[in-house]
Amino acid sequence: MALLDTVVMRGLTVQGVLSPEDRALLLGLELNPRHISANEELWQERADADMFCVVKEGWAYSYRNLRNGSKQILKFYLPGDIIGMRDFGFTRRLSSAAMINQGVIYPFSYQQLFELFGRSSLAVGIMATAMRQQALLSERLIYLGQYAAHERLAHFLYEIYLRLKRIEAVEDNSFLMPLTQQLISDALGMSPVHVSRTFSMLREEGLVIRDRQHVKLPDPEALARLVEFNDSYIDELLPLTFAELLRASP
Amino acid sequence: MALLDTVVMRGLTVQGVLSPEDRALLLGLELNPRHISANEELWQERADADMFCVVKEGWAYSYRNLRNGSKQILKFYLPGDIIGMRDFGFTRRLSSAAMINQGVIYPFSYQQLFELFGRSSLAVGIMATAMRQQALLSERLIYLGQYAAHERLAHFLYEIYLRLKRIEAVEDNSFLMPLTQQLISDALGMSPVHVSRTFSMLREEGLVIRDRQHVKLPDPEALARLVEFNDSYIDELLPLTFAELLRASP
DNA sequence: CGAGGAGTTGAAGAATTTCAACAAAGGTGG
């Protein structure tokens, strides 16, 4: 309850516009938590797409297996994120999804989403959430396309840092990152070996300290400067004008 | 009129569900066409975001200028595409946008979108359109991350080919592509020099014939096989189940 | 204690960038 009430709700809320009725509808989604074990698949590419998942605990990721045996990770999902939005609009899954560590998710069906869409304020919130997710994707496209390995990794770590901070999972600039270097290499499009070297490089520059899953960014601002980080897209709040527009429209 | 009536409408329509009223609302957007000259900017990064644009004629693109002087192109917009969806959910533009050649666009405001959101079937259609756009982005992320230069270029050309075919701008496997190699290099994250070499390579293999803006793909299927193209994401029609779900929901 | 997964390091090779020079095409103004 606490999760949807905070993280997801915060994402969907247009300030002061969400009615108690809307809230109830949203919390009604939280009916059947499912416990998922580490490495368990949520679905495979091409499976029928008929629902979303909200992550309550644990990390997950979506990916695509390629013919040459490599795989490309599209996105890592942290607690509070919604998995499967991308497939909305298609009959089948465009990418596979799996848990990284053990966790809990809330599945909800497209049917439930349609009910939400009946109420315009929620529709706008959901739309905005989707667009924010797309913005994250664009950002990754940019640094995959234009940056060298150490910048890509730095950007990646800083993005994770910001997203974890939003859900209060960062303490003293440290956080837990349950990813292997293999997973990171699949996400950033570089070889696992080079990920290792690049971590060493960042460590020598005093930008990243890492011991297995424990990551510390001694100077996040320095990291942000290094990667020309554009943090507007991670902003959680919808613009004020949205509320005004909603009130103005029938 | 013809454009929104066909291309955009087709994207938003949930089969048999769009009411005459919805249609009228949608066509009402088409009030003020704007003529834009080649290379003219639609907006810059960080400008106030308050509207979308539907492209009627010409090509456009969105991009981000980077500190090191390079730029990353996020997407090329063809006639019928909607520019600026990504910024919905933010106060300011996340990326700049500009026309490539001379063209015509239809601007419409967020305000107008909110009115559309009042009607659930349109909301779903718009959402689905947004998700399809995101799927395209994911696809590019994949090939930027995992593929070699010649595969990236091949994939890119095949994607453009499919998108142009959808709007009936392909004849005898040939189409017009008003892009310089510089633009392509910014989109694919490679150097302009290497784009040139890679075009030569594809030409020698008989996969691509190009004379300035005229591009011909003698054997599109061979190209598709080469790049492991996943064409489900370009599919225009919404799944049938959507219509059923909509009817079922109040 | 042994085995396997994860991470590190070195060296060779491949892919791609950069720099530089040149060629071809297009637009502009005389």
Add this chain to the structure above:
DNA sequence: CCACCTTTGTTGAAATTCTTCAACTCCTCG
């Protein structure tokens, strides 16, 4: 209509980044 200038594309050679292959270490878990 031509000459000129700018933009676009091509080619070569050197430099750089990154990958691959392989060996080795460390840690964890059974």
